[in-house]
Amino acid sequence: MGERIIECSDGRIKMRTCAWSPPGDHPVGCGMYLTVEDGKVVKVEGDPQHPITNGRLCVRCLTLPEYMYNEKRIIHPMYRDPKDRGKDVWEEISWDQALDIIVEKWTAIKDKWGRESIVTFQGTGREPALYHSSLTYAVLGSPNAVFPMSGDSCYGPRCSVADFLLGAGYPEMDYAQFLEGRYDDPQYELPKYIILWGKDPLFSNPDGFFGHSLIDLMKRGSKFITIDPRITWISARSEYALQLRPGTDAALGIGMLQVIINEGLYDSEFVEKWTFGFEELKQRVNEYTLEEIEEITTVAKEDIIAVARIYAQNSPSAIMWGLAVDTNSNGTQVGHTIMSLIAITGNFDIPGGNTLSVPASFMGKWRYECANLLEPEIRKKMIGLERYPGFQAAHVVAHPDLVLDALETGDPYELKMAWFFGSNMLANTSNAQPKRWYEALRKMEFNVGQDLFMTPTAMALYDVFLPVATFAEHEGVVLPHFGRNTHMVSAMNKCVDVGECKSDLEICFWIGKRLNPDAWPWETIADFFTQQIQPVMGITFEDLQDEGWHMNAFEYRKYEKGLLRPDGAQGFNTPTGLIELESSLYEDWGEDPLPYFAENILTPFSRPDLAEEFPLIMTTGGRETTSFHSEHRQIKSLRRLMPDPLVQINPETAIQYGISNGDWVAIENPFGRAIEKALITEIIKPGIIHAQHGWWYPEQDGEEPNLFGVWKSTINSLIPHKAIGKLGFGSPYKNVMCKIYKVDSLDS
Numbered sequence: 137m138g139e140r141i142i143e144c145s146d147g148r149i150k151m152r153t154c155a156w157s158p159p160g161d162h163p164v165g166c167g168m169y170l171t172v173e174d175g176k177v178v179k180v181e182g183d184p185q186h187p188i189t190n191g192r193l194c195v196r197c198l199t200l201p202e203y204m205y206n207e208k209r210i211i212h213p214m215y216r217d218p219k220d221r222g223k224d225v226w227e228e229i230s231w232d233q234a235l236d237i238i239v240e241k242w243t244a245i246k247d248k249w250g251r252e253s254i255v256t257f258q259g260t261g262r263e264p265a266l267y268h269s270s271l272t273y274a275v276l277g278s279p280n281a282v283f284p285m286s287g288d289s290c291y292g293p294r295c296s297v298a299d300f301l302l303g304a305g306y307p308e309m310d311y312a313q314f315l316e317g318r319y320d321d322p323q324y325e326l327p328k329y330i331i332l333w334g335k336d337p338l339f340s341n342p343d344g345f346f347g348h349s350l351i352d353l354m355k356r357g358s359k360f361i362t363i364d365p366r367i368t369w370i371s372a373r374s375e376y377a378l379q380l381r382p383g384t385d386a387a388l389g390i391g392m393l394q395v396i397i398n399e400g401l402y403d404s405e406f407v408e409k410w411t412f413g414f415e416e417l418k419q420r421v422n423e424y425t426l427e428e429i430e431e432i433t434t435v436a437k438e439d440i441i442a443v444a445r446i447y448a449q450n451s452p453s454a455i456m457w458g459l460a461v462d463t464n465s466n467g468t469q470v471g472h473t474i475m476s477l478i479a480i481t482g483n484f485d486i487p488g489g490n491t492l493s494v495p496a497s498f499m500g501k502w503r504y505e506c507a508n509l510l511e512p513e514i515r516k517k518m519i520g521l522e523r524y525p526g527f528q529a530a531h532v533v534a535h536p537d538l539v540l541d542a543l544e545t546g547d548p549y550e551l552k553m554a555w556f557f558g559s560n561m562l563a564n565t566s567n568a569q570p571k572r573w574y575e576a577l578r579k580m581e582f583n584v585g586q587d588l589f590m591t592p593t594a595m596a597l598y599d600v601f602l603p604v605a606t607f608a609e610h611e612g613v614v615l616p617h618f619g620r621n622t623h624m625v626s627a628m629n630k631c632v633d634v635g636e637c638k639s640d641l642e643i644c645f646w647i648g649k650r651l652n653p654d655a656w657p658w659e660t661i662a663d664f665f666t667q668q669i670q671p672v673m674g675i676t677f678e679d680l681q682d683e684g685w686h687m688n689a690f691e692y693r694k695y696e697k698g699l700l701r702p703d704g705a706q707g708f709n710t711p712t713g714l715i716e717l718e719s720s721l722y723e724d725w726g727e728d729p730l731p732y733f734a735e736n737i738l739t740p741f742s743r744p745d746l747a748e749e750f751p752l753i754m755t756t757g758g759r760e761t762t763s764f765h766s767e768h769r770q771i772k773s774l775r776r777l778m779p780d781p782l783v784q785i786n787p788e789t790a791i792q793y794g795i796s797n798g799d800w801v802a803i804e805n806p807f808g809r810a811i812e813k814a815l816i817t818e819i820i821k822p823g824i825i826h827a828q829h830g831w832w833y834p835e836q837d838g839e840e841p842n843l844f845g846v847w848k849s850t851i852n853s854l855i856p857h858k859a860i861g862k863l864g865f866g867s868p869y870k871n872v873m874c875k876i877y878k879v880d881s882l883d884s
């Protein structure tokens with residue numbers, strides 16, 4: 137491990153830290169040194185001694201100084217009269233003035249409408265995601281914390297499957313992330329095969345996983361299989377690349393289960409001892425024929441058989457399941473099939489398989505426990521509690537689709553104040569149907585937001601703008617590998633200040649101490665972190681800052697050792713104590729206890745009446761290294777690499793519609809329309825297109841009605857609201873029908 141602070145001979149200093157956000161990132165916690173000169177960060181270098189990332193960084197971290205010192209960054213609190221929303225008429229104010237305005241409005245609204253009339257919005261798993269519930273429950277005292285992605289379809293379906301059927305945290309691939317000696321640790325075994333299922337980690341580093349590790353494993357001999365409608369960098373190097381029709385993953389999973397079960401390739405000892413409902417699962421998967429599955433998925437039956445055999449006959453092997461599992465109304469069913477595949481082949485919690493996390497957690501646990509600070513009567517008012525009890529059991533947050541309904545209709549009650557906590561929701565990111573959210577939210581009495589840039593959401597909706605500090609400007613902890621990971625924690629060490637920016641946690645502290653002091657008893661942020669991490673990791677926050685990162689010992693096969701259940705018994709923390717191939721919970725929540733395939737709501741097959749007009753299928757949002765959702769559009773060196781939103785179209789489809797490379801193209805369906813630029817490419821099959829999300833144009837006029845051009849490439853206007861699964865999870869962000877046609881410009 138290197139020094140925390142290195143004094144260079146030229147007078148500059150290098151400070152070691154681990155990244156989270158902003159700039160946007162899932163908590164990979166990559167290790168780096170920031171060179172500081174005259175109080176400014178001037179250079180970013182990877183830390184070769186970091187155990188997971190070994191000095192490797194992506195372009196978004198390498199351009200950090202350009203982001204931190206960007207001319208468009210907001211670095212002081214600002215206020216605008218609610219009647220001026222949409223106009224660029226901000227007044228710079230002090231933090232004290234901001235606090236006074238917030239306290240006054242919050243008091244008036246809660247006294248008149250009740251605390252439940254306040255709603256808060258988070259974005260993806262950036263750092264504020266860790267403090268969002270605390271802001272809502274422990275600061276504002278409202279029950280309505282919401283991640284506004286329809287059907288909570290990022291990570292929600294995957295985590296709920298892990299909760300309900302496994303009783304454990306999200307099962308990550310074992311890439312020796314928890315072992316001292318990493319790949320050379322004597323306990324470790326290399327996965328023989330890695331299946332990437334709707335996940336592209338080289339570009340996304342998703343869910344706290346360091347994507348480049350796949351290259352390490354490839355070099356060491358792991359082989360790959362990809363399940364992805366597109367040919368990715370890894371698919372091109374895979375033994376099999378199953379290019380399924382978007383949204384048909386549950387059918388494919390059922391086909392693979394059928395082959396493994398019918399051919400007797402499963403681990404019968406594991407199935408017998410540790411699973412519940414095997415016979416019922418067997419019966420269910422045999423209700424489909426492989427011919428039908430081939431027709432649904434467009435994957436050749438022979439390939440389904442081959443991949444199923446390879447996975448079952450090469451233990452250990454791992455499945456990495458990504459966002460495409462969630463962005464599907466069948467999200468929980470897809471997750472169910474994948475979880476069943478891992479289970480019946482005995483690949484859970486073995487070296488080189490899929491690891492399981494222990495139930496007790498620290499920061500995350502505190503996050504959910506904050507809900508206990510709500511008055512019981514208020515907590516009962518959480519939107520969606522009655523309609524989606526399963527959703528609430530897993531998540532303890534308000535339901536996004538029902539929140540939009542409530543905003544529009546006032547049912548079950550009026551919402552009057554919104555707080556944006558790391559969400560640029562109008563910019564084709566989390567929300568389906570963003571214009572509906574915009575129309576509803578502009579009617580609120582009072583809105584507060586915290587961000588770093590003047591986004592379309594801020595320009596349209598905020599009244600108070602609170603400026604946020606990047607990871608180089610504040611202290612914090614990173615929990616890599618998501619799930620309920622309690623094995624590793626890393627420190628973010630503050631290097632510099634920029635303007636008056638504060639971190640999300642500092643903002644919670646600052647306002648929490650005024651609105652709800654009992655919930656915020658810690659003197660300092662360091663005291664708070666120490667109280668969180670010491671009982672689990674055995675070190676103080678200051679120790680962690682010096683060490684850089686800290687790992688607890690990891691044990692495999694925890695189900696044999698009584699490490700997964702609170703009662704210390706062997707098995708899994710589910711009602712049956714076993715992995716539930718047939719759920720014992722779902723029926724009570726109105727869902728089929730076994731996995732099934734159903735067409736998504738807006739495809740040429742579920743809507744044959746629209747198929748002639750909208751014959752194509754659109755998937756969206758495959759990640760690019762140059763942006764994190766709507767972030768980075770104003771970072772010049774990144775924008776040069778990706779100047780325009782691109783829609784990928786197969787050459788055959790392009791000829792059919794008279795579209796050439798570089799043409800502007802309108803993408804349209806009965807719900808909405810967006811314009812992107814054609815990229816003609818063989819990586820996608822005919823009849824399917826892939827469109828980027830998260831586009832707005834910071835260089836354009838920010839005032840209404842233009843709002844930085846946010847309504848031009850409005851890809852999420854094509855995604856229907858409430859096209860969700862029966863448990864309340866999953867929405868078709870990556871599979872809707874559409875048509876395309878050439879237009880003259882982005883403004884057409």
Ligand SMILES: Nc1nc2c(c(=O)[nH]1)N[C@H]1C(S)=C(S)[C@@H](COP(=O)(O)OP(=O)(O)OC[C@H]3O[C@@H](n4cnc5c(=O)[nH]c(N)nc54)[C@H](O)[C@@H]3O)O[C@H]1N2
Pocket residue numbers: 157158159160258259260261262263264285289290459463557558559560561563564565566567586587588589591604640756757758764765766767828829830851852869870
């Ligand atoms: N069509 C389509 N839509 C999608 C997807 C897709 O694949 N296809 N993916 C979806 C997924 S998986 C997700 S998770 C959502 C993501 O949706 P969001 O996370 O809401 O993404 P952004 O719109 O980038 O909003 C984040 C905002 O937070 C600000 N920010 C960055 N870091 C911080 C920080 O540390 N603190 C605070 N307070 N603010 C910060 C950024 O500047 C930005 O304005 O988008 C979804 N939208």
Ligand SMILES: Nc1nc2c(c(=O)[nH]1)N[C@H]1C(S)=C(S)[C@@H](COP(=O)(O)OP(=O)(O)OC[C@H]3O[C@@H](n4cnc5c(=O)[nH]c(N)nc54)[C@H](O)[C@@H]3O)O[C@H]1N2
Pocket residue numbers: 162260261290291333334335336337339340341342343363364365366368380381382383384385457458459460461755756757758759760761762763764765870871
């Ligand atoms: N650079 C960058 N990194 C990011 C983000 C970002 O915006 N930028 N966002 C972060 C967030 S919030 C998330 S959730 C993760 C997501 O990261 P991942 O889980 O890796 O997901 P994606 O990159 O959205 O999509 C992965 C692959 O799914 C394929 N796909 C599309 N539709 C389907 C389908 O129906 N079935 C199957 N099997 N595959 C399909 C796409 O072609 C794509 O190659 O990335 C995170 N990391």
Ligand code: SF4
Pocket residue numbers: 155156160161162164165166192193194195196197341
């Ligand atoms: S994954 Fe890339 S962008 Fe994210 S923290 Fe690591 S280097 Fe930075």
Ligand SMILES: [Mo]
Pocket residue numbers: 260261290291459
């Ligand atoms: Mo996400």
